[in-house]
Amino acid sequence: xxxFNIKATGVAAAVAALxxxxxxxxxxxxxxxxxxxxxxxxxxxxxxxxxxxxxxxxVPNAQGRWEGFNVEICRAIAITIFNDPEKVQFVPVTTxxxxxxxxxxxxxxxxxxxxxxxxxxxxxxxxxFPAVVFYDGQALMVPRxxxxxxxxxxxxxxxxxxxxxxxxxxxxxxxxxxNLRFTPVVIEALDELRRAYDAGRCDVFxxxxxxxxxxxxxxxxxRDHVILPARISKEPLGPTIRQGDEEFTNIVAWTVFALIDxxxxxxxxxxxxxxxxSATNPVVRxxxxxxxxxxxxxxxADRGYxxxxxxxxxxxxxxxxxxxxxxxxxxxxxxxxNIWTRGGLLYAPPAR
Ligand SMILES: N[C@@H](CCC(=O)N[C@@H](CS)C(=O)NCC(=O)O)C(=O)O
Numbered sequence: 086x087x088x089f090n091i092k093a094t095g096v097a098a099a100v101a102a103l104x105x106x107x108x109x110x111x112x113x114x115x116x117x118x119x120x121x122x123x124x125x126x127x128x129x130x131x132x133x134x135x136x137x138x139x140x141x142x143x144v145p146n147a148q149g150r151w152e153g154f155n156v157e158i159c160r161a162i163a164i165t166i167f168n169d170p171e172k173v174q175f176v177p178v179t180t181x182x183x184x185x186x187x188x189x190x191x192x193x194x195x196x197x198x199x200x201x202x203x204x205x206x207x208x209x210x211x212x213x214f215p216a217v218v219f220y221d222g223q224a225l226m227v228p229r230x231x232x233x234x235x236x237x238x239x240x241x242x243x244x245x246x247x248x249x250x251x252x253x254x255x256x257x258x259x260x261x262x263x264n265l266r267f268t269p270v271v272i273e274a275l276d277e278l279r280r281a282y283d284a285g286r287c288d289v290f291x292x293x294x295x296x297x298x299x300x301x302x303x304x305x306x307x308r309d310h311v312i313l314p315a316r317i318s319k320e321p322l323g324p325t326i327r328q329g330d331e332e333f334t335n336i337v338a339w340t341v342f343a344l345i346d347x348x349x350x351x352x353x354x355x356x357x358x359x360x361x362x363s364a365t366n367p368v369v370r371x372x373x374x375x376x377x378x379x380x381x382x383x384x385x386a387d388r389g390y391x392x393x394x395x396x397x398x399x400x401x402x403x404x405x406x407x408x409x410x411x412x413x414x415x416x417x418x419x420x421x422x423n424i425w426t427r428g429g430l431l432y433a434p435p436a437r
Pocket of ligand 1: 247
């Protein structure tokens, strides 16, 4: 009796293995990690954003409703988790308070121009950077009256900088590397820092280029200031979460990738429904949840999560142009933030 069974079980096991190999098994519902569990139980996503004065990236409007590039990234994540872009609480954090707030769970994700660095992504700080949403680089802004066209003309300058930033570290490296002396003026509050620069208390205001473009719009005379051409660092900016929750990491990553993929496939807020109804291309049908089970595979509330996100905000390019692009006060070109097929760095792994 025993022999047969062994043989029988041997054959059965072989068949089962073959079957598993041949057809991908239905996704087992992913285990929500601690972070995602807490978010689902709470019913809202707590999103750490910059203080109220970061035009284009995140600003409350006259009714107090937050609007901007980083804001829509958080609302898109809420669609993937809850199928509802309104299930977000925006929590202003500074460059100093952002990481303690994230570590302590006061916020679930930072969507505030935080740079992906090794030390932040390490076993020390234990943060994760699921996807880059904006490729930037540090720059220096000076008043035109200084007639400085190149950073080499800044020997002995006073430089306004925010604490707890890559900015503060990079400027020290850069001036040392170029045998230039400088005096840092370190002020935590962004508004106070900008006012100090505007009042001439420092010669230079330094930060990520896009952040400077945003801050310049708030100066008394924006045209009297120029952002020098040099980019003195790499600043890949992205939503930042705590380590330890694979499912939440996937949800954030594939939310961003859906926005990038949609632009690559020419899917927009205006045509997404029509494309979902008529698409024959399996790649498009999978992204929009018309076929396949990509949504379930990442624990999304709805298999059509990507379609819902595009319906609400459009694709990456539409969000960029709406808040940061050449038709906005920031006037940013796509540059590195174009999709790879147009020479940029934005590239989404295949949704399959
Ligand atoms: N990307 C750099 C710089 C970030 C940074 O300086 N952000 C500023 C300017 S956009 C900010 O968020 N300030 C918000 C505030 O302090 O209210 C980093 O991650 O360290």
